[in-house]
Amino acid sequence: GQQVMQIPQYQHVQEGEDFTTYCNSSTTLSNIQWYKQRPGGHPVFLIQLVKSGEVKKQKRLTFQFGEAKKNSSLHITATQTTDVGTYFCAGNYGGATNKLIFGTGTLLAVQP
Amino acid sequence: NAGVMQNPRHLVRRRGQEARLRCSPMKGHSHVYWYRQLPEEGLKFMVYLQKENIIDESGMPKERFSAEFPKEGPSILRIQQVVRGDSAAYFCASSPRADSYTGELFFGEGSRLTVL
Numbered sequence: 001g002q003q004v005m006q007i008p009q010y011q012h013v014q015e016g017e018d019f020t021t022y023c024n025s026s027t028t029l030s031n032i033q034w035y036k037q038r039p040g041g042h043p044v045f046l047i048q049l050v051k052s053g054e055v056k057k058q059k060r061l062t063f064q065f066g067e068a069k070k071n072s073s074l075h076i077t078a079t080q081t082t083d084v085g086t087y088f089c090a091g092n093y094g095g096a097t098n099k100l101i102f103g104t105g106t107l108l109a110v111q112p
Numbered sequence: 113n114a115g116v117m118q119n120p121r122h123l124v125r126r127r128g129q130e131a132r133l134r135c136s137p138m139k140g141h142s143h144v145y146w147y148r149q150l151p152e153e154g155l156k157f158m159v160y161l162q163k164e165n166i167i168d169e170s171g172m173p174k175e176r177f178s179a180e181f182p183k184e185g186p187s188i189l190r191i192q193q194v195v196r197g198d199s200a201a202y203f204c205a206s207s208p209r210a211d212s213y214t215g216e217l218f219f220g221e222g223s224r225l226t227v228l
Contacts, residue, residue: 031214042203043155045216088154097168098207098214099145102155 002027004091006103014111019076021106023089030094032065032072037105038085046074046087079110114139116206116220117186124226131191131198133223137206143167144187145217146179149201161187194227201225 003026013019023032031050035043047056049065049072056063062075072089086107090100117136125131137144143162147155157171161181172179176194181187191198201224205217 033216042219042221043205043217044219048215092214094214097160098143099157099160099168100217101157102147104154 002091002093002101004089004101004103006089006106008106009104010107010109012109012111013079015081016078019079019083019108021074021087021089021108023072023074023091023103025070025091025101027070027093029069029091031092032069033090033092033100034063034072034074035088035090035102036085037088041085043088076108079108081110081112083108084110116141116204116218118202118204118220118223120223121221122224122226124228125194126228127195128193131194131225131227133189133191133202133204133225134186135189135204135206135220136186137204138218141206141208141218143207144181145205145207146187146189147203147205149203149222151200155203158189191225194225196227199225199227 006023033048034046036046037043047063052069053067054065060077064073086105088105089103092100116138119134145160146158148158149155159172159179160168163181164183176192178190201222203219203222205219207217
């Protein structure tokens with residue numbers, strides 16, 4: 001079945017260090033989305049990638065979609081304490097339902 | 113412009129009781145998704161509904177769980193005879209028409225169910 005895996009499961013960094021989380025799907029995706037969930041909060045949409053090889057930037061965040069549309073990454077430059085939370089990728093496999101299959105998530109802890 | 117509204121935010125039930133979780137989608141949205149998040153885990157798809165229709169329930173447990181989205185009123189996720197393993201956060205998300213929509217989902221703040 002459709003599965004989305006993320007690594008690492010947990011990352012602890014010092015403020016100012018960079019952070020990367022990787023997402024891998026077992027099958028080709030129609031598109032991939034990234035969400036952030038603060039502790040005790042709900043998932044909030046960050047971005048969507050649709051095209052093969054696509055790269056998008058949001059300030060210190062860089063998102064990539066692999067050429068084969070089966071993997072993706074999120075890179076944060078110079079982390080800040082406000083970046084704390086769990087980052088989820090979510091794969092859309094197309095079809096009628098538009099349901100998202102969420103990755104396992106990467107919990108980012110930032111030490112001041 | 114209210115977002116996705118879920119209630120109750122917190123619910124405590126004893127084993128064997130029923131839990132009813134409600135979700136009102138964003139204004140203009142006619143499609144609702146329910147996800148379950150166990151402690152320290154990711155979000156698992158449960159069910160996708162549009163008004164008066166269940167479109168995809170492939171993630172719903174076969175027993176004790178049901179969902180509906182009536183013509184009037186909120187979507188309801190119902191869990192009968194709850195067990196401790198049902199303790200989780202249940203998130204509702206909505207989207208506009210799904211026919212050609214492949215964009216973001218808008219999540220509510222969740223209903224956190226604790227089964228004693």
